[in-house]
Amino acid sequence: MASFQKYSTKQGQLWLFKMDTGINAQTGKRTSTTRRGFKTKKEAQAAAVKLEQELENGLLINNNNFTYEEVFKQWYSNHCKTIKVSTKKTIESKFKTHILPRFGKLKIKDISKTYCQKMINEIADTIASANDIKIQANQVFKFALKMDIITKNPMEHVSIPKQQSDLLSDETEANERNYWTKEEIKQFLEITKKEISYRDHSLFHLLIYTGARKGELLALTWNDIDFEAATIRLAKTLFHNEGEFIIQTPKTAKSKRLISLDGQTLRLLKQWRIRQKEANMAVINIIVDNNMVFTRDDGNPLRLAYPNEKLNTVIKKHNLHPITIHGLRHTHASLLFEAGASIKEVQERLGHEDIKTTMNIYTHVTDTIREQTATKFQRYLEL
Structure with a gap:
C-alpha cells in the first residue's frame, strides 16, 4: 500500500507517495521508494497504481540497476x-x-x-x-x-x-544562402513551365507563391481552395509511415491558417484542375475519389521526397544556385519583406508559432532590401 503526503516547494504545494517495493534480491532487505513532484493527490494515486502494477508484473526489481x-x-x-x-x-x-x-x-x-x-x-x-x-x-x-x-x-x-x-563570415554565409532572389525565381519558373509536367510546375509555383510547407500542399484537396474568395486553407499535412500515407493535423495551432491567393495562381490552379480531371477520365479501371490536388497517376499521394528530388534535378541541370524545398518557403518570406510586408503579416502567412522564427528569416533577408534601405536614406537626405 502507498502512503500520500503533501509538501511545499518554491513552485507551490506538491504531492508525493511512499511505497514498499519488496525484497531486494541482492541484499535480502526490504526496499521502499518515494516518488514526488505530482501536482495533485489524484495524479500521485494514479502513479502509485501504475507502480503497483509494474511491481506485480516484475518490471521493477531494483531501481539502482536500471540502465x-x-x-x-x-x-x-x-x-x-x-x-x-x-x-x-x-x-x-x-x-x-x-x-x-x-x-x-x-x-x-x-x-x-x-x-x-x-x-x-x-x-x-x-x-x-x-x-x-x-x-x-x-x-x-x-x-x-x-x-x-x-x-x-x-x-x-x-x-x-x-x-x-x-x-562564418558574411561572405561565406552569402555563398550558402538558402533562398532565391526575385530574378532567380523567375528563371526557375520559366524553366519548370517548359521542361516539367504541368502538375509539378503548379506545385512549385504554389510553394513559392504561398510559402506553404510541402507536407501541407501534398495534403491539399480541392475543397481547401476557394476560387471565389481567392483563398487557400492550410489545416492538415501529409505524413508517410511504413508504406502508409497519413493525413494529420499540423504540429501547432498557428499552422492552421487561411491565406489569400493572387490571380495568376488562381488561373494556374483552375487550369491544373481541368487537366487533372481529363487525365483521371482517361485512366482505365482506376477510380480517383480522394479529391486531392497533387497525386500520382494512380491517384495516390505524391511521395514527400518527390518535390526535393525534382527540385535538385532542375538545379543541377541548369546550374542554379542550390537551395532546398524549405528554401522556397524562406524565399517567399524574404520576398514578402522585400515587397513591404510587416513581420506580423509574414508570421501569420507562414504559420509560425513563434515570431522569433519569422525574425530569424528577417535578419537573413536578401541583399536587395539592404540596398534599398541605403537608397531610401540617401534620398531622404537629398530632399
Missing part, C-alpha cells in the same frame, strides 16, 4: 501515447541513431555530467541539431528523477557547443 535504455522504455511507453505518429517516428529515430548507442547500456545512476557534456560535444560535431538531441535525452533523465531512480539530473547544465556555422 538508461530500461528507463527510456518506461518513459516512452507513456509518452508515445500522447504524440502524433510523425513525432513518434522522429523521436524514435533520434534515440536509435544518437542517444541509445551512447547512453543505452549504462546504468543511469552512474552517468555523470562530464560524460553527458562529452557526448553532446560529439553529437554537435556531426549534426547541427544537437540541441534537439539534448532535449530528448534529457526527457529520460527528468523522468528518472521524478521516479526516484536518480537523485540528480546530469544533463541539466550541459551546454551546446557553438556551431562553426555561427562563426
